[in-house]
Amino acid sequence: MKTLLKKSKEDKDYKFYELILPNRWDLIIPFIKKNPVIWVALTVLMIFYSVWAGNLTFFGFVIHLRYLFAAYLGLQILYKIDSRVSIGLGLFSLLWSANFLVNNEVKKAESLAIFAYVFLSIGVLWQFYELYKGRKDSEAKIK
Numbered sequence: 402m403k404t405l406l407k408k409s410k411e412d413k414d415y416k417f418y419e420l421i422l423p424n425r426w427d428l429i430i431p432f433i434k435k436n437p438v439i440w441v442a443l444t445v446l447m448i449f450y451s452v453w454a455g456n457l458t459f460f461g462f463v464i465h466l467r468y469l470f471a472a473y474l475g476l477q478i479l480y481k482i483d484s485r486v487s488i489g490l491g492l493f494s495l496l497w498s499a500n501f502l503v504n505n506e507v508k509k510a511e512s513l514a515i516f517a518y519v520f521l522s523i524g525v526l527w528q529f530y531e532l533y534k535g536r537k538d539s540e541a542k543i544k
Contacts, residue, residue, distance in 0.1 A: 444476060452513060487520050494516045
């Protein structure tokens with residue numbers, strides 16, 4: 402494959418796919434760590450958008466809901482987001498689900514009820530983690 406960019410004599414030649422999909426995650430991770438609100442909001446919006454559109458597709462790739470929830474869980478762990486955010490999203494999903502039931506949109510209401518369950522489960526599990534971490538920190542302060 403023909404090289405597109407050559408930095409200097411010491412550096413290697415970059416191929417086209419290396420420019421589009423870099424294999425050096427150490428360049429990408431700092432951007433993700435600097436913008437947690439953007440990534441969490443984007444993931445949550447994609448989850449709620451999938452209520453209407455089903456599975457999302459980007460450039461022919463299908464993104465299933467389980468991948469979106471895994472991404473949300475990963476962002477939750479990476480940024481140590483407060484557990485109340487997940488619980489709030491779960492309660493919002495339940496209220497929104499009731500709205501769909503009133504309008505006789507049962508499939509959307511069922512999807513949102515499942516979302517609520519997942520968000521509430523993530524929130525409760527994260528609260529257990531925060532409780533454990535809080536006890537561990539308080540024991541360390543006592544010693």
